[in-house]
Amino acid sequence: MRSFQLAPSLLSCDFTRLGEELAAIDAAGATYAHIDVMDGAFVPNISFGLPILAAARRASSLFLDVHLMIQAPERYLEDFVHAGADGITVHVEATPHVHRAVQVIKSLGKRVGVTLNPGTPLEAIRPVLADVDLVLIMSVNPGFGGQRFIESSLERVRTVRAWLDALGSSAELEVDGGVSPHNARALVEAGATVLVAGSSVFGPDGPEAGVRRLRESVL
Numbered sequence: 174m175r176s177f178q179l180a181p182s183l184l185s186c187d188f189t190r191l192g193e194e195l196a197a198i199d200a201a202g203a204t205y206a207h208i209d210v211m212d213g214a215f216v217p218n219i220s221f222g223l224p225i226l227a228a229a230r231r232a233s234s235l236f237l238d239v240h241l242m243i244q245a246p247e248r249y250l251e252d253f254v255h256a257g258a259d260g261i262t263v264h265v266e267a268t269p270h271v272h273r274a275v276q277v278i279k280s281l282g283k284r285v286g287v288t289l290n291p292g293t294p295l296e297a298i299r300p301v302l303a304d305v306d307l308v309l310i311m312s313v314n315p316g317f318g319g320q321r322f323i324e325s326s327l328e329r330v331r332t333v334r335a336w337l338d339a340l341g342s343s344a345e346l347e348v349d350g351g352v353s354p355h356n357a358r359a360l361v362e363a364g365a366t367v368l369v370a371g372s373s374v375f376g377p378d379g380p381e382a383g384v385r386r387l388r389e390s391v392l
């Protein structure tokens with residue numbers, strides 16, 4: 174089985190206890206914290222922005238994996254880097270300048286990711302595939318946590334895995350949305366290397382149990 178990392182999404186955490194939630198996922202063995210930034214324009218929801226990212230940075234040394242669901246993300250890339258992002262992922266649908274955004278994130282010395290909505294043809298990422306360190310396959314329509322996994326995403330993961338292997342790329346292949354113990358193993362078998370999970374990690378029995386259940390479901 175391919176090795177994989179878990180990236181708990183803070184979207185589902187208790188923000189009154191942000192530092193403790195970060196410490197709990199760190200202790201449970203997660204290596205990334207996934208940070209969902211939503212602007213109410215690119216997606217129909219507003220989550221949080223730079224101050225929460227900066228607070229997470231002060232509270233934790235986990236890799237902060239920032240998923241920008243905002244229009245024209247190129248306007249804010251430097252700001253997100255200054256606030257503490259270790260990696261930034263941009264949507265191809267959010268800007269006509271995705272190539273430029275990728276180059277800017279690289280020039281800022283951060284891990285660069287590209288992503289796309291479930292309804293966007295995979296071909297849209299091909300022009301930047303060789304330039305990125307991470308491809309994120311959205312397995313829900315972005316905007317909200319706790320949605321149901323879209324089954325056809327599995328085939329999209331297989332396709333991008335084949336493209337990356339054909340390129341000889343070591344880019345991470347991340348999946349985000351509705352990831353749970355029911356589908357985690359199939360996603361890793363399909364070629365995913367990073368699984369984002371919000372509602373299935375920050376559940377009623379706490380993030381340690383959530384991380385453990387996901388890990389055990391893949392082993």
Ligand SMILES: O=C(CO)[C@H](O)[C@H](O)COP(=O)(O)O
Nearest residue numbers: 315316318319350351371372
């Ligand atoms: O990008 C996202 C939504 O747009 C979130 O990362 C994602 O939905 C995680 O939450 P869950 O695991 O509950 O689906």
Ligand SMILES: [Co+2]
Nearest residue numbers: 209240349369
């Ligand atoms: Co996300």
